[in-house]
Amino acid sequence: MQAANNRTLKNTLREHELKATTQRVALLKLLESTQEHFDAEEIYLQLRAGQKNVSRATVYRSLEALVEQCLVSKLDFGDGRMRYELSRGEDDHHDHLICEICGKVIEFFNLEIEAQQIAICQENGFTPSTHTMLIFGTCAECRKLG
Amino acid sequence: MQAANNRTLKNTLREHELKATTQRVALLKLLESTQEHFDAEEIYLQLRAGQKNVSRATVYRSLEALVEQCLVSKLDFGDGRMRYELSRGEDDHHDHLICEICGKVIEFFNLEIEAQQIAICQENGFTPSTHTMLIFGTCAECRKLG
């Protein structure tokens, strides 16, 4: 949404004890500029297309560091590639509807489901840390076209 | 649970238009004998340990065929390997709690969550086909030991 400038991005990185390298700033900037869920290769290609010199290894290592600092979320849509999205803070949890036709991703959050999850964990003496919920199917647009 | 004999397993395969090869029978028998969620490599090694000659390619191809026939479910626990479990029929849907310490998997089913999922899909004009829900955390035993 808001286009944070490089200074802000650098500060964000430093606040999380990460060196503010040009590669990391460019990567964060890219993720900030989109609502899409890119995979590592797409991020690599986008950065290259934007005249940034980055290697794949750096993309992977930077993403790992950003995920570790909770600045970025790593998503597994079950197709063999991990996706990444900027996380909007600690309390930004949401789950995903994924269109099997066009690949579109719709985010959602449901308090009732979250509550039930906690209840289920309690029933099983289980202490939850994270959870993921994916609903696959067909989005409205693809349904019309189909 | 019940130990179906080879004859039954062969019939099951034939009912699903799959040739009842020794490899497939052995694979089904293995899955039937456990509540664990093996990955392909574990299945391959178990079959080999049981003096069955099977190749990795056959394990993968057989699992694919069995999943296609809904005799087996393919599960993605997000660690880069797919797990497989015998499915107990069309209406056997359940989700999973996964212990991050010991790897134990607890199955659960919650009608309220299922209902909410349907509601969410309707709100978004989304037609669901399948869904997965994983809750990661620490199981009761590991919590005690921790």
Add this chain to the structure above:
DNA sequence: TTCTAAATGAGACTGAATTGCACTTGCAGT
């Protein structure tokens, strides 16, 4: 028993992700 489409085995191959190592750079301390 014979025939043949389907299935298998062995190993080459793919694609995402990781690693080793030499080189570069952000930045803290002067």
Add this chain to the structure above:
DNA sequence: ACTGCAAGTGCAATTCAGTCTCATTTAGAA
């Protein structure tokens, strides 16, 4: 600003799950 060096990067080699090719074998119908 300059310097030192740990942290970060680039490249290429490697790993690892899974897929594919193709020659050989086999289930099961005729």
